[in-house]
Amino acid sequence: MKNVIILDLDGVLITTPTWKADEMDFDGYSVFNKKCVENFNKLTEDLECELWLSSTRRMNKTLQEFREIFINRNIKTEIKGFLPNGDYQISRRKEIEAFLSHEPINNFLILDDDSSLHNLDEKYKKYWVQTSLLVGFNSEKLKQAQEIIETLWKD
Structure with missing residues (x-):
């Protein structure tokens, strides 16, 4: 069994408005919001977990x-890895x-701004x-x- 974080990028770590072009970092990829990265690192600091990318950016x-x-x-x-079937x-x-129903996952967390997730099971x-x-x-x-991890994740 494993612990998994399913991570989107836009609206989680990248906070550029859709009407603006992304600001590019030194490596030619979009700048991430530094405070959001700091918070994400705090979350995962002492957490044994796998990180799976769900962002549509994974297709590029x-x-x-x-x-x-x-x-x-x-x-x-x-x-x-990337969520399959991108x-x-x-x-x-x-x-x-589909990912959660086919993987041997014990605990998970979804970080995403996608409103279609209101219809999640x-x-x-x-x-x-x-x-x-x-x-x-x-x-x-x-x-x-952190509250989800503390209250819903099992050892």
Whole structure:
């Protein structure tokens, strides 16, 4: 059994408004919100977990490229993989439900701003921390994520 964090990027670690072009970092990839990265690192600091990327941005880069991007942005947890079936035709909700129903996962957390997740199956929905595009993974969302881990995760 394993612990998993399913991570979106836009609205979680990237908080650029949709009407603005992303600001690029030194490596040519979008700037991440430093405070959101700091909060994410606080969350994962003493947490044994796998990180799975759900962002549609996963369709434009390889796993190794994302690992380097995360290192460049000082994210301490390495990405284990991408949610399978990355397809613009499939909703994020369906991708997440399929992933969770086919993987041997003990505990999980979903960090995402996608409103389609309001329709998640109830057994999954309580593990979702809904962020917002312009705010991202702020201290309030960090606290919510920590509460889910403390109350719902099993040893």
